[in-house]
Amino acid sequence: MAQVKNPLFARYFDRYGARNEDRGNRELRRELLAGLSGRVMEVGPGSGLNFPHYPASVSEVVAVEPEPYLRSRAQEAAMSAPVPVRVADGTAAQLPAANGEFDAVVISGLLCSVTDAPAALSEFSRVLRQAGQLRFYEHVRSRDPLFALLQRFANLFWPRLMGGCHVQRQTLAAISEVFTIEFCRGFRFPPSAVLSPVAPRVIGIARKAVAPGT
Numbered sequence: 001m002a003q004v005k006n007p008l009f010a011r012y013f014d015r016y017g018a019r020n021e022d023r024g025n026r027e028l029r030r031e032l033l034a035g036l037s038g039r040v041m042e043v044g045p046g047s048g049l050n051f052p053h054y055p056a057s058v059s060e061v062v063a064v065e066p067e068p069y070l071r072s073r074a075q076e077a078a079m080s081a082p083v084p085v086r087v088a089d090g091t092a093a094q095l096p097a098a099n100g101e102f103d104a105v106v107i108s109g110l111l112c113s114v115t116d117a118p119a120a121l122s123e124f125s126r127v128l129r130q131a132g133q134l135r136f137y138e139h140v141r142s143r144d145p146l147f148a149l150l151q152r153f154a155n156l157f158w159p160r161l162m163g164g165c166h167v168q169r170q171t172l173a174a175i176s177e178v179f180t181i182e183f184c185r186g187f188r189f190p191p192s193a194v195l196s197p198v199a200p201r202v203i204g205i206a207r208k209a210v211a212p213g214t
């Protein structure tokens with residue numbers, strides 16, 4: 001299995017990743033997860049910042065985290081989650097799950113970091129049941145050409161500093177190649193971070209198509 005090891009970034013993320021929670025990220029995570037039910041797979045949970053916000057209608061979360069340090073932090077966070085959370089090793093390219101096992105897949109801040117986003121999206125579709133949901137909260141390439149130019153410049157060094165995070169991906173277009181986007185809204189976060197290359201974001205729901213004749 002391919003490995004993801006970013007020991008420095010993992011410690012940085014664990015220490016400072018939560019600082020945006022008090023600036024509105026907590027509410028965005030609640031929006032991401034609102035109304036989910038049944039079995040959920042979360043891919044790349046990091047230290048488990050989504051875990052406290054899963055609604056009681058979720059029967060089980062399987063959280064797949066490849067980075068060893070973050071996986072151990074996620075295991076700790078799972079113990080106080082409001083719903084059962086099992087943390088597993090694995091990558092977005094090869095999820096430890098059978099076809100059609102899950103009602104929903106959840107990702108936040110993931111598609112910027114995977115090496116092959118289209119392959120990851122196909123893998124999410126594989127583990128989802130028909131009409132299952134992909135819930136996403138991701139930063140994206142800006143639609144403003146000037147800001148997109150700034151992101152292009154930042155992308156020269158950002159991935160090396162931030163655990164492989166790319167800041168100019170057209171993530172929404174990639175999602176819509178595999179799923180039907182049902183709802184999506186774009187915004188900047190945090191609103192005060194005017195020049196941050198990860199400020200342009202989207203949050204939404206995409207659905208796996210139902211195969212004809214079923």
Ligand SMILES: C[S@@+](CC[C@H](N)C(=O)[O-])C[C@H]1O[C@@H](n2cnc3c(N)ncnc32)[C@H](O)[C@@H]1O
Nearest residue numbers: 004044045046049067070091092108109113114
């Ligand atoms: C920026 S962090 C976001 C963490 C968390 N989702 C959140 O919202 O706080 C990106 C996460 O994706 C994980 N990741 C990176 N590449 C991955 C891959 N190929 N498969 C699964 N997870 C991956 C990282 O280890 C990290 O936990």
